[in-house]
Amino acid sequence: SQTIHQWPATLVQPVGSPLSLECTVEGTSNPNLYWYRQAAGRGLQLLFYSVGIGQISSEVPQNLSASRPQDRQFILSSKKLLLSDSGFYLCAWRSLREEQFFGPGTRLTVL
Amino acid sequence: QKEVEQNSGPLSVPEGAIASLNCTYSDRGSQSFFWYRQYSGKSPELIMFIYSNGDKEDGRFTAQLNKASQYVSLLIRDSQPSDSATYLCAVNEADSWGKLQFGAGTQVVVTP
Numbered sequence: 001s002q003t004i005h006q007w008p009a010t011l012v013q014p015v016g017s018p019l020s021l022e023c024t025v026e027g028t029s030n031p032n033l034y035w036y037r038q039a040a041g042r043g044l045q046l047l048f049y050s051v052g053i054g055q056i057s058s059e060v061p062q063n064l065s066a067s068r069p070q071d072r073q074f075i076l077s078s079k080k081l082l083l084s085d086s087g088f089y090l091c092a093w094r095s096l097r098e099e100q101f102f103g104p105g106t107r108l109t110v111l
Numbered sequence: 112q113k114e115v116e117q118n119s120g121p122l123s124v125p126e127g128a129i130a131s132l133n134c135t136y137s138d139r140g141s142q143s144f145f146w147y148r149q150y151s152g153k154s155p156e157l158i159m160f161i162y163s164n165g166d167k168e169d170g171r172f173t174a175q176l177n178k179a180s181q182y183v184s185l186l187i188r189d190s191q192p193s194d195s196a197t198y199l200c201a202v203n204e205a206d207s208w209g210k211l212q213f214g215a216g217t218q219v220v221v222t223p
Binding site for chain 2: 032034042043044046049051057076088090094097098099100101102103104105
């Protein structure tokens with residue numbers, strides 16, 4: 001069965017500090033992978049998606065970036081965090097039937 | 112701008128009653144429709160998907176789809192306190208790499 005992991009689970013970072021969030025998927029090959037952000041009380045905003053190693057599509061211009069160094073690894077990064085980057089970051093993978101399954105998420109607070 | 116609209120709620124439902132959640136979407140090319148349940152502080156969990164017009168039942172959940180009206184709904188029968196959560200409607204974007212558009216969610220509160 002497929003499993004998706006994210007870490008860390010929670011993170012508190014000062015403004016201007018760097019960020020690295022990691023997502024890994026087990027039990028599937030060459031999945032489409034997605035990064036979403038959910039601000040408090042808001043819906044899901046798609047940030048990046050990837051259909052394969054090294055391929056990244058950005059949905060929203062911002063100070064975040066993503067990379068996919070391995071088939072089942074997806075990383076979200078920032079060089080300098082802003083207060084507005086606070087939120088719940090979710091990684092998801094897509095099945096062949098177009099369902100998306102989410103990881104447990106990382107709650108980021110930027111102070 | 113492709114949009115998915117849901118009533119934000121909260122929708123208050125007595126225990127044992129039917130909760131009815133609605134969702135409309137703007138992309139006429141959408142073919143796949145999903146309902147997710149999200150408990151406070153947790154990630155969304157897929158509970159239903161529907162691809163064809165009509166009803167699809169799974170346990171206490173029924174999804175209803177009307178592509179002509181661009182409308183999808185979720186019924187929760189015999190509502191339980193454990194059904195208290197936010198329900199997200201998601202619709203695939205036509206001709207995309209499996210991208211989904213999510214509604215902002217409807218909060219459901221089941222009262223004993």
